[in-house]
Amino acid sequence: MNTLGTYLVIAAVLFSLGLLGVLQRRNLIGMLISVELMLNGANINFMAFNRFLAPEPAVGQIVTLFVMGLAAAEAAIGLSIILALFRTMRSINVERAQQLRG
Amino acid sequence: MNLSVGTETIAQMAFWIVVGIALGGAALAVFPRNILYNVLGLAMGLAGVAGIYLYLGSFFIAMMQLLIYVGAICIAIVFAIMLSRPLHLEVPKRKVPKVAMAVLASAIFMVAMIMMALKTKWVPAVERSTDWSIDTIGHLLLTRYDMVFEVISLVLLVAIIGAILTAGYSRRLTS
Numbered sequence: 001m002n003t004l005g006t007y008l009v010i011a012a013v014l015f016s017l018g019l020l021g022v023l024q025r026r027n028l029i030g031m032l033i034s035v036e037l038m039l040n041g042a043n044i045n046f047m048a049f050n051r052f053l054a055p056e057p058a059v060g061q062i063v064t065l066f067v068m069g070l071a072a073a074e075a076a077i078g079l080s081i082i083l084a085l086f087r088t089m090r091s092i093n094v095e096r097a098q099q100l101r102g
Numbered sequence: 103m104n105l106s107v108g109t110e111t112i113a114q115m116a117f118w119i120v121v122g123i124a125l126g127g128a129a130l131a132v133f134p135r136n137i138l139y140n141v142l143g144l145a146m147g148l149a150g151v152a153g154i155y156l157y158l159g160s161f162f163i164a165m166m167q168l169l170i171y172v173g174a175i176c177i178a179i180v181f182a183i184m185l186s187r188p189l190h191l192e193v194p195k196r197k198v199p200k201v202a203m204a205v206l207a208s209a210i211f212m213v214a215m216i217m218m219a220l221k222t223k224w225v226p227a228v229e230r231s232t233d234w235s236i237d238t239i240g241h242l243l244l245t246r247y248d249m250v251f252e253v254i255s256l257v258l259l260v261a262i263i264g265a266i267l268t269a270g271y272s273r274r275l276t277s
Binding site: 012017025026033034044052055065070 | 103117121125128131132137139140145147152155157158159160162163166170171174175179181182183185186200201203204207219220226227228229230231242243249250254257258260261264269271
């Protein structure tokens, strides 16, 4: 159970579930949720390498903290863009947002 | 290790339960059409990931995960859902070719990643310190990673101001 490979496989599964969500959904909030899943998969990778390989165990935790801070900023910006888009388009479907299409 | 066999198996079972919570929550966050189920699944999956961080030996990061992801981001997404339209009015049909291609692409990616992770021979660093304390993290944050820390705080500030402007100006323009 407690090997590097287990954690890497868990992280890969999480990341691909997020990738599937980003590719397949049309709801913008759903896509944002999937992006959060992908970030978490990457974070598990950082923590696993930090636990099993890295020379200094503090560095991986610091990188994970930075990713979490960036994810918070990304969620705030993304949600405000979604709200603005909803006000102008009356919809949060990505395929409806095509005003610029020629 | 000085643990008896009983606690060892219990710890192992708890590990797989935590992994099941994380992956099941992730599946619940991606597959259902109802967006509220997605958010609840996201909260469940992120709590499971916090449990995985506990198994990876970092209590601090697990608590930060619960605080930032489950406490802040999930609640923000719930607010955004409540501010947009009731979604049962608009559930478009999924197109089969698009879903099939998305499943194919992510399956290929997952298989490639898992093969890569299992086939590579990972070599640990020669000298590994065992210093996991929060003191060290704080010390490093304020010395070696000082610049990154400040830039992250600047990014957060800009994101907050930008979010307020984006949400506020569009309201003024449309109403």
